[in-house]
Amino acid sequence: MKKQQMHLTNRERQILDIMWDSDTPMTASEIVSVCPDLTKSTVQAVLRKLLAYEYISVADIVHSGTVLCRRYRPTFSRAQFLAAQLKNTFDAYHNVSKVDIFSGLLGDLSDFPISLEEIRTMEKMLKEYKNKLQER
Secondary structure, three states: OOOOOOOOOHHHHHHHHHHHHOOOOEOHHHHHHHOOOOOHHHHHHHHHHHHHHOOEEEEEEEEEOOEEEEEEEEOOOHHHHHHHHHHHHHHHOOOOOHHHHHHHHHOOOOOOOOOHHHHHHHHHHHHHHHHHHHHO
């Protein structure tokens, strides 16, 4: 993922969200069929931008009726994208610690409910990270 382009327009984000929600690569027409308020020309223009950012790639070329169409897929997951955005935001605020961010994310349980299984997973990740640091 290119670091310089982290702020997406609403349309870029909308199209990426549609693609992230799909189990398979999508053509421009398929994206329009999911969200009829989009026009095919708008989707094609946004897809060109996302290709230039390297946020999507051409998965394959398929027949749609009598024409060939490109199918696209994101080059990273929604979670990877959000993590990169968080990291860029964190980098911009040097005086905020990771502990402060973690505390802010957890916040009040009613605002951001988290399950015991999610806590166990995070504990495991922290333990693995700690072990890697100790190995250095």
